[in-house]
Amino acid sequence: MNIPFLDHWLNRNDTERGAGLAAALTQDPEGISELFAECEMLRVHARAAGLELDETPASLAALDQLMPRWRRDPEIVPWLGNDAGLYLGTVIIRTRPGASWQVRPDGQPVILLASGRELNVVESGVSWAMTGSPELSQAYAEASEGL
Template identity: 50%
Template sequence: MEKPVPGHRLGRRTSTRRPDGAPAPEQERERAMAGMYAECGLLRELADSSGVSLDDTVDSLTDLDQLLPRWRDDPQVSQWLGTDAGLYLGTVIRRQVDGAHWELAPDGRPLMVLRTGFELDVTALGRGWAEQGSPQLSAIYLAASDG
């Protein structure tokens, strides 16, 4: 059985609009997912208490990378925080990288899909950041923005 990887390439797909010009149901679902994933409550709480502004920019990812990882003392907090960090990373990529969008993997994991079809398992990447400090969130963003 194939091990899940943080990123892989999918076939390209085209977005469609309904004949009346309204977004297709798939696009509406993606927008709803984006709003839900952008909440990142635990991460926003940590950022606020640390003086970091989560403004959906690569600078905010760099600021998160610079935080002292005090949360690593509690594995449960690390896991939740890592998931939030991954969802925030995906939110920044979606808002800043042209053509990036959310999709759900067959097992329900949220994936950030780049215009090239490359998928990022952002929650796995975020958990790696929270638990080990790597990969850095800003480095993942820069790789995604390069295509």
């Protein structure tokens, strides 16, 4: 599939991508939030295990209980971890007043809590996918404490 926008996007450096994503987030925060909420790989793995992700804190606890079969395939782990982090961020955004997506200059999406504290949810998601720690429900609870 030839998507000119995507080709141009992929050929930019991290700073340019970060600026572009930050601008898109400013122009269409709901659209970018929906994009971040897709987490298709994570949803497929969860669905295969009989879990439907409903963007609630309880779904994070349920994800923590899944058998981590994905760890057998090291190529999947970072992608699944990225999705897990974006899903964690989505749950925080949808359940915690004042929480919002922000984009660092390097293009890394993070959560900004109402308190001003920044959470690198993607980093937490990748760590969870690789090692199981921190648990997603634990990361959510810690974010909730910081509100």
